[in-house]
Amino acid sequence: MNRLIAAAVALGGLACLLHARPLAQERVQFIVPGTPQISAVDAIKPVPRLPDGKVDLTGPWVGGGSNADIERDGGLKPGELPLLPWAQTLRESRKEENEPYTTCLPMSVPRVNPYPWKIAMTYTGKGLSHIYILHETGDAGAHRVVYMDGRGHPADPVPTWWGHSVGWFEDDTLVIDTVGYNDRFWFDSRGTPHTDQLHTIERFTRLNFGTLVNEFTLDDPGAFSRPVYLTFTATHIRPDLDLMEFICLEDNQYGIAGGFAPAQPDR
Amino acid sequence: MHKSALLLLVVGLLASAAAAALPGQAQEQVTFILPRTPMIADSDAVKPVPRLPDGRVDLTGPWVGGGPIGDIEREGGLGPGTLPLLPWAQNLRDSRKPEDEPYTLCLPMSVPRQNIYPWKFAMSYTTRGLTHIYVLHELGDAGAHRVVYMDGRGHPAEPVPTWWGHSVGWFEGDTLVIDTVGYNDRFWFDRRGTPHTEQLHTIERWTRVNFGTIVNEFTIDDPGAYSRPVALRFTAAHVRPDIDLMEFICNEDNQYGIAGGFTPAQSAK
DSSP states (O other): OOHHHHHHHHHHHHHHHHTTOOOGGGOOOOOOOOOOBOOHHHHTSOOOBOTTSOBOOOOOEEESSBSSOHHHHTTOOTTOSOBOHHHHHHHHHOOGGGOGGGGTOOOOTTBOOSSOEEEEEEEETTEEEEEEEEESSTTTTOOEEEEOSSOOOOSSOOOBSSOEEEEEEETTEEEEEEEOBOSOSOSSTTOOOOOTTOEEEEEEEEEETTEEEEEEEEEOTTTBSSOEEEEEEEEEBOTTOOOOOOOTTTTOTTTTTTTOOTTOOOO | OOHHHHHHHHHHHHHHHHHTSOGGGGGGOOOOOOOOOOBOOHHHHTSOOOBOTTSOBOOOOOEEESSOSSOHHHHTTOOTTOSOBOHHHHHHHHHOOGGGOGGGGTOOOOSSOOOSSOEEEEEEEETTEEEEEEEEESSTTSSOOEEEEOSSOOOOSSOOOBSSOEEEEEEETTEEEEEEEOBOSOSOSSTTOOOOOTTOEEEEEEEEEETTEEEEEEEEEOTTTBSSOEEEEEEEEEBOTTOOOOOOOGGGSOTTTTTTTOOGGGOOO
């Protein structure tokens, strides 16, 4: 790591936030360098394995979820996302700058940003009992927990930003089933909404060293007329790199300095 | 998880912030009921240290304690006035007010600060074995995750100063040693405002004594703010083994920091 890279990442963070600004006259030009990606030669290498033989899903990855528009990013055509009328109206009324994520609140599932994230495969006395999903903008939403110890969902989960996730392997595919979400985060910067009835199923399959596919099922009878199937693909970053520290809240010129306080997001 | 349990945690955080309020403004203080995190039973605490499937000691936790909260000098085992702060650093500590602590704005508390909520060591494996240990706190969005590289790398020659610094770790027997440099000077060691500089170098030696207890033998070496290295000692206790960290988003509705008129860009250094 050197200071140039850190500065570039910091600028990238600002650029990402400023990108949401609708007021063209207030825009500032930033150079957003791409995160260094794996080479094509390394990407097609075999899927690595943990010492106990399990598939290694760690990454770090870039992509693999929605960012600007879950409909388009997930492989659907314009208008195909089966939003109920009230949800469509809400999406159209939302303004990008009111997204909770711009005030360093969690982006949650399946949203990703242009920064790397990883699947931390974590062992305890009971084996691979927890997977944590860690993002480079780590303080914006803490860590996500996936219980791998065989437990089920609680009967009446408290609605939370990340919900309650349980996971298991089907051969080399990691399946993550999540309920108990709150309705505060947005699926994308377009404002696609959901309710606290949201139930998601992610099926993560590492195709080769450099590629991870997320077959994503969105089931929310509160906001969608039927379950939706989406596909996202993540790419491995250059293998010698790792997540950097990025404290979203340290000097967020978009959120707090712009007059948006986290307690007042548009819902 | 139960709704009342979640509510109690929220109340606990507010109580923590209120306890740090100005002593001269007692009329503004509100009394909160502060329930304790459920802790391990005495009979379970003395059980043997658990091990991972590959035989390595399991340090996971979740733990409560193991670092300072109110006063690093007292909580680390020193007598009053024996922390060898340089005069300028002592003056800075005396001038700091608890309500200006960056942590009250949901910024990272960093090393070795603790709060009253659980935290854990996440022992994460990759193809190359136990290559990363993450330190995760229940107040997770206040400071992201801390990374400890276990893959044998060294520190960078010129680390970018960061809140968590650059940590490398290794095992000496069953003791996890964590060596960290590259800290920034923005976080406080405690609510009292004990400072440090970017020259800070810390060494943690974590030893799980039995199922319920882990000891942190902690060395501060910071020639910028201290006249000599300091050896401190903290002890953490295991939470009740059937419970885990909960989600707590500090920034969601922080009535102390933002609602109180403090913005992170203006925190006292």
